[in-house]
Amino acid sequence: MLKVNEYFSGNVKSIGFNTGVQPATVGVMLQGEYEFSTGAKETMVVISGELSVQFAGEETWQSFTDGQTFEVEGNSKFKVKAVRDTAYLCKFWQ
Numbered sequence: 001m002l003k004v005n006e007y008f009s010g011n012v013k014s015i016g017f018n019t020g021v022q023p024a025t026v027g028v029m030l031q032g033e034y035e036f037s038t039g040a041k042e043t044m045v046v047i048s049g050e051l052s053v054q055f056a057g058e059e060t061w062q063s064f065t066d067g068q069t070f071e072v073e074g075n076s077k078f079k080v081k082a083v084r085d086t087a088y089l090c091k092f093w094q
Contacts, residue, residue, distance in 0.1 A: 008034055014090070024091045029082040041074040041093040049086025054079040 003016035005025065012034060014027025029051070044051075046068050052061040056076040063083075064070050072078050074093070 008032070019091065022091055022093060024089065026089050027087070029080070029086050029088065031082050031084050033079065033081045035077060035079045037077045038072055038092075039075060042072040043069060043091045043093070044072065045069045045089040045091075047087040047089055049088075050083040051086055051088070052081040052083060 001017075005014045005016060005027070006012070011030040011032055012027065014025040016023065016025045018024070026047075029049075044064075046064045046066060048066055050063060050065045052063050053070060054061045055072065055078050061081070062070070
């Protein structure tokens with residue numbers, strides 16, 4: 001079953017689904033800055049575009065572009081700057 005998610009006044013939209021192994025979402029972020037929190041560990045893949053990420057407890061930002069992957073620890077918050085409109089895939093580990 002698909003689940004449609006919308007955040008930040010519609011600037012971030014995703015569709016949730018189950019990969020058969022784990023839950024995941026695929027979505028788009030419009031250019032802007034956002035803060036997310038997560039319960040489970042996440043693996044994010046930038047499909048198209050560019051994200052700068054500030055992980056919990058860090059002061060620096062790291063940049064990720066087309067095809068690059070990063071992980072976010074569970075039970076944490078992280079900030080994301082979509083440098084331009086960006087498509088992503090997010091896998092949630094249980």
